[in-house]
Amino acid sequence: MKSIITILCCFLCATMSTGQERYLTKNGTINFFSKAPIENITADNNQVLSIIDATNNQMAISILMKSFLFKKALMQEHFNENYVESDKYPKATFKGDLLNFDAVNETVRVVKVKGILTIHGISKEITIDANMAKIKEAILVDGEFIINLADFEIEIPAVVANNIAKNIRVSFNFNHEPYNK
Amino acid sequence: MKIKKIIIGILILGIVGVFVAYKMYNKPHVKVDEVATDIASTANKILEDFTADETIANSKYLEKIIEVKGEISEIKIVKEKGIITLKTNDDFGSVLCHLSAEATKEISTLQTGQTITLKGICTGYLMDVILVKSEIIN
Numbered sequence: 427m428k429s430i431i432t433i434l435c436c437f438l439c440a441t442m443s444t445g446q447e448r449y450l451t452k453n454g455t456i457n458f459f460s461k462a463p464i465e466n467i468t469a470d471n472n473q474v475l476s477i478i479d480a481t482n483n484q485m486a487i488s489i490l491m492k493s494f495l496f497k498k499a500l501m502q503e504h505f506n507e508n509y510v511e512s513d514k515y516p517k518a519t520f521k522g523d524l525l526n527f528d529a530v531n532e533t534v535r536v537v538k539v540k541g542i543l544t545i546h547g548i549s550k551e552i553t554i555d556a557n558m559a560k561i562k563e564a565i566l567v568d569g570e571f572i573i574n575l576a577d578f579e580i581e582i583p584a585v586v587a588n589n590i591a592k593n594i595r596v597s598f599n600f601n602h603e604p605y606n607k
Numbered sequence: 608m609k610i611k612k613i614i615i616g617i618l619i620l621g622i623v624g625v626f627v628a629y630k631m632y633n634k635p636h637v638k639v640d641e642v643a644t645d646i647a648s649t650a651n652k653i654l655e656d657f658t659a660d661e662t663i664a665n666s667k668y669l670e671k672i673i674e675v676k677g678e679i680s681e682i683k684i685v686k687e688k689g690i691i692t693l694k695t696n697d698d699f700g701s702v703l704c705h706l707s708a709e710a711t712k713e714i715s716t717l718q719t720g721q722t723i724t725l726k727g728i729c730t731g732y733l734m735d736v737i738l739v740k741s742e743i744i745n
Contacts, residue, residue, distance in 0.1 A: 453685050475733040490731040499636045
């Protein structure tokens with residue numbers, strides 16, 4: 427937890443000296459979708475913090491687990507209390523490198539993002555293909571990837587095994603703006 | 608005769624059981640404007656609590672109904688949802704209130720610089736303290 431704050435502070439302090447090299451959004455969107463025989467479950471989070479540092483091509487994302495809103499209150503309760511245990515692990519984070527970021531311009535192109543994803547206290551290295559474009563001053567990023575619940579030690583009880591998929595599709599959409607404060 | 612009674616009893620129990628299960632499954636979300644406030648505070652105080660010790664603040668504020676008073680520093684609408692930023696003494700942090708669909712309709716009556724009270728559910732702290740499903744109190 428502390429290290430995330432430290433990272434953010436470093437970003438922010440550095441921002442003041444160099445100006446237009448950091449891009450940030452405080453209201454990025456992440457959605458997840460679980461497709462299972464009995465029901466499909468989806469949840470949205472519109473409060474995702476994402477920062478791109480163009481000086482060293484790094485990206486850092488912070489997600490509050492309790493910000494995921496579900497259609498049914500009971501699903502949200504189970505998600506927070508039983509599956510991701512959001513009292514114990516209130517945040518998910520991603521920190522990684524943009525492998526071919528220098529080429530980003532007005533036309534949308536695929537950028538490989540490689541880094542560490544931490545959910546439920548478990549960290550995994552992942553590589554994601556993201557669509558990126560730089561339009562005016564904003565950097566738009568979107569895409570999707572699959573996560574396997576077992577990888578992050580999220581246990582689904584046998585009773586609801588037909589209600590919740592083992593692999594969850596996560597899609598994201600961030601509209602980063604230059605940060606200067 | 609006795610067996611009949613038992614069967615009817617079991618049937619009634621079964622129906623009640625299914626009804627209760629259905630009700631629980633469809634339990635509605637908390638309606639922020641209808642439930643009592645857990646904590647009433649100012650934007651400054653809430654951010655201070657989170658910057659001082661996030662773990663303690665998490666246990667104090669998370670998923671609670673928070674009424675927060677502060678000065679509006681930014682108003683914006685992203686994907687048809689209103690977001691109001693409340694100013695604090697801190698240079699970087701603020702309190703970000705994501706409005707409900709109903710409250711977003713009233714967003715045009717608000718101005719930056721104005722002092723406002725909002726009520727919402729606290730989901731945590733990133734750079735800012737975040738409140739979701741916020742309603743405008745005054």
